[in-house]
Amino acid sequence: QVQLVESGGGLVQAGGSLRLSCAASGRTFSSYNMGWFRQAPAKEREFVAGIAWSGAWSYIVDSVKGRFTISRDITKSTVYLQMTNLKPEDTAVYYCAAGYYTNSGFEVHSDYWGQGTQVTVSS
Numbered sequence: 001q002v003q004l005v006e007s008g009g010g011l012v013q014a015g016g017s018l019r020l021s022c023a024a025s026g027r028t029f030s031s032y033n034m035g036w037f038r039q040a041p042a043k044e045r046e047f048v049a050g051i052a053w054s055g056a057w058s059y060i061v062d063s064v065k066g067r068f069t070i071s072r073d074i075t076k077s078t079v080y081l082q083m084t085n086l087k088p089e090d091t092a093v094y095y096c097a098a099g100y101y102t103n104s105g106f107e108v109h110s111d112y113w114g115q116g117t118q119v120t121v122s123s
Helices: none
Strands: 003-007 010-013 018-025 033-039 046-051 058-060 068-073 078-083 092-102 105-113 117-122
Touching (some): 003 092, 018 117, 046 068, 046 078
Parallel strands (some): 010 117
Antiparallel strands (some): 003 018, 033 092, 046 058, 068 078, 092 117
8 A cells, every 4th residue: 555645735926936745655655656646627637747766767747847846755755846937827736646657648556646735826
Protein backbone atom coordinates (compact mmCIF):
# COMPACT_ATOMS: atom_id res chain seq x y z
CA GLN A 1 0.00 0.00 0.00
CA VAL A 2 1.02 3.57 -0.67
CA GLN A 3 -0.25 6.62 1.18
CA LEU A 4 0.08 10.10 -0.24
CA VAL A 5 -0.62 13.36 1.57
CA GLU A 6 -0.48 16.70 -0.22
CA SER A 7 -0.02 20.08 1.36
CA GLY A 8 0.90 23.62 0.40
CA GLY A 9 -2.13 24.77 -1.51
CA GLY A 10 -3.81 28.11 -0.92
CA LEU A 11 -4.93 31.41 -2.34
CA VAL A 12 -2.38 33.48 -4.22
CA GLN A 13 -2.49 36.45 -6.55
CA ALA A 14 -1.57 36.11 -10.18
CA GLY A 15 2.18 36.18 -10.59
CA GLY A 16 2.73 34.63 -7.19
CA SER A 17 4.29 31.33 -6.20
CA LEU A 18 3.38 28.24 -4.22
CA ARG A 19 5.18 25.03 -3.42
CA LEU A 20 3.13 21.90 -3.09
CA SER A 21 4.41 18.93 -1.14
CA CYS A 22 3.45 15.28 -1.36
CA ALA A 23 4.57 13.07 1.49
CA ALA A 24 4.67 9.40 0.55
CA SER A 25 4.62 6.40 2.85
CA GLY A 26 4.11 2.68 2.69
CA ARG A 27 6.31 -0.28 1.94
CA THR A 28 6.38 0.10 -1.82
CA PHE A 29 6.10 3.80 -2.59
CA SER A 30 9.71 4.01 -3.82
CA SER A 31 8.88 1.47 -6.51
CA TYR A 32 6.74 3.96 -8.36
CA ASN A 33 7.19 7.13 -10.27
CA MET A 34 5.43 10.10 -8.73
CA GLY A 35 3.12 12.42 -10.57
CA TRP A 36 1.22 15.64 -10.06
CA PHE A 37 -2.21 16.10 -11.62
CA ARG A 38 -4.71 18.89 -11.42
CA GLN A 39 -8.43 19.20 -11.93
CA ALA A 40 -10.11 22.52 -12.56
CA PRO A 41 -13.87 22.97 -12.09
CA ALA A 42 -15.87 21.25 -14.82
CA LYS A 43 -12.69 19.92 -16.44
CA GLU A 44 -11.04 16.55 -16.57
CA ARG A 45 -8.07 15.75 -14.38
CA GLU A 46 -4.84 16.40 -16.26
CA PHE A 47 -1.25 15.30 -15.78
CA VAL A 48 1.12 18.14 -14.95
CA ALA A 49 4.49 16.67 -13.95
CA GLY A 50 6.23 13.48 -12.97
CA ILE A 51 9.49 12.32 -11.45
CA ALA A 52 11.32 9.15 -10.52
CA TRP A 53 12.60 8.75 -6.98
CA SER A 54 16.01 7.98 -8.47
CA GLY A 55 16.03 11.36 -10.15
CA ALA A 56 16.78 9.69 -13.47
CA TRP A 57 13.56 10.93 -15.02
CA SER A 58 11.34 13.95 -14.71
CA TYR A 59 8.75 15.52 -16.94
CA ILE A 60 6.79 18.76 -17.08
CA VAL A 61 3.95 19.29 -19.52
CA ASP A 62 4.40 22.07 -22.05
CA SER A 63 1.54 24.17 -20.68
CA VAL A 64 3.42 24.85 -17.43
CA LYS A 65 7.01 24.37 -18.54
CA GLY A 66 9.17 27.26 -17.44
CA ARG A 67 6.83 28.06 -14.55
CA PHE A 68 6.53 24.74 -12.69
CA THR A 69 9.35 22.56 -11.41
CA ILE A 70 9.12 19.09 -9.92
CA SER A 71 11.65 17.75 -7.45
CA ARG A 72 11.97 15.14 -4.75
CA ASP A 73 13.71 14.67 -1.42
CA ILE A 74 14.33 11.00 -0.85
CA THR A 75 15.34 11.54 2.78
CA LYS A 76 11.90 13.01 3.45
CA SER A 77 9.99 10.75 1.05
CA THR A 78 8.50 13.91 -0.37
CA VAL A 79 7.87 15.18 -3.87
CA TYR A 80 7.47 18.88 -4.53
CA LEU A 81 5.81 20.96 -7.19
CA GLN A 82 7.22 24.47 -7.24
CA MET A 83 4.84 26.78 -9.07
CA THR A 84 5.86 30.29 -10.07
CA ASN A 85 4.25 33.06 -12.09
CA LEU A 86 0.88 31.55 -11.32
CA LYS A 87 -2.06 32.40 -13.52
CA PRO A 88 -5.80 32.27 -12.85
CA GLU A 89 -6.04 29.30 -15.21
CA ASP A 90 -3.80 27.35 -12.82
CA THR A 91 -6.67 27.32 -10.34
CA ALA A 92 -7.48 23.69 -9.60
CA VAL A 93 -7.29 20.92 -7.07
CA TYR A 94 -3.82 19.44 -7.31
CA TYR A 95 -3.34 15.75 -6.70
CA CYS A 96 -0.29 13.64 -6.10
CA ALA A 97 -0.24 10.11 -7.49
CA ALA A 98 2.01 7.06 -7.68
CA GLY A 99 2.36 5.03 -10.84
CA TYR A 100 4.36 4.70 -14.02
CA TYR A 101 5.06 6.91 -16.97
CA THR A 102 4.58 5.07 -20.24
CA ASN A 103 4.15 5.92 -23.89
CA SER A 104 0.48 6.38 -23.07
CA GLY A 105 1.19 8.90 -20.34
CA PHE A 106 1.23 8.63 -16.58
CA GLU A 107 -0.70 5.61 -15.39
CA VAL A 108 -1.72 5.70 -11.76
CA HIS A 109 -1.28 2.36 -10.03
CA SER A 110 -3.91 0.83 -7.77
CA ASP A 111 -5.72 4.13 -7.38
CA TYR A 112 -2.78 5.59 -5.47
CA TRP A 113 -3.98 9.18 -5.16
CA GLY A 114 -3.62 11.77 -2.48
CA GLN A 115 -6.61 13.67 -1.18
CA GLY A 116 -5.78 16.80 -3.17
CA THR A 117 -4.92 20.36 -2.25
CA GLN A 118 -6.73 23.42 -3.57
CA VAL A 119 -4.81 26.10 -5.44
CA THR A 120 -6.68 29.30 -6.20
CA VAL A 121 -5.08 32.08 -8.22
CA SER A 122 -6.84 35.42 -8.18
CA SER A 123 -6.50 37.94 -10.97
